Amino acid sequence: MPELSRRRALTAAAALATVTAAATLPAAGPAQAAGHHDDPGTFDEVYKGRRIQGRPGGGSGHHHHHGAGYAVFVDGVELHVMRNADGSWISVVSHYAPVPTPRAAARAAVDELQGAALLPFPAN
Template identity: 45%
Template sequence: MKKITRRQALSMSAGAATAIGLTSACSSSSSSKPAVVPAGGAAASGAPGASGASGAAKAITPVDEVFEGRRIQISLDTSGHHTGGHHLPAMPSVRVDGVELHLMPNADGSWITVVNHYETFPDPLTAARAAVRDLQGAILVPLGANGDPA
């Protein structure tokens, strides 16, 4: 009787684990997930400013509020600074005490900030509030300023 080597056993185990992982990934992606509905009412498609199921663009609601003593301002940046070109949708411009807070959209419609890359947030306002909490009173330094305050 031929014995299998340790390398062959590991190879078969890895192949089986990969097959199980792919099967579970395919079955979970085909399951229906509830649609995320932003304040504007259109279903979220994952891209910022992208059209939802109704065809209307997701609205970025302008915000100007004071949260924990810090001023948060959110507006739609249509100047092209955040769009990266003519073919991409406009992104929200988020400022904390007048300094830009860099936000990044995820494919699932959630957002992350430059202050905290490890937690996702459902909308730019929630992300900005979390950044204010994470800063704990520290001054937000503009992205790309190499540590020099503006």
């Protein structure tokens, strides 16, 4: 039996890690896998006493295309969000702090508002 070299051991470990990682991924077709990160889904929760909601669709005026067809609300008032090229999200309230999801953008806005009401943002 040949002796196990460090190179062979590392190759075997890498192959095992790849197989293990692939086995734990959910089964999805190519279209589903590609769209998974593009679809933030829907949420409706109370965060720090404020109701935050998000759902596909919505938006109005020229801001509609920036939010990639996604609407976010804080206490029923629309929070204008925008998706960056890298997939992160920003809002009109926390414009310089990108976050990974619209839900995180809503939570960041609530944090930034510190109890103040979100005022409607006039669309052009």
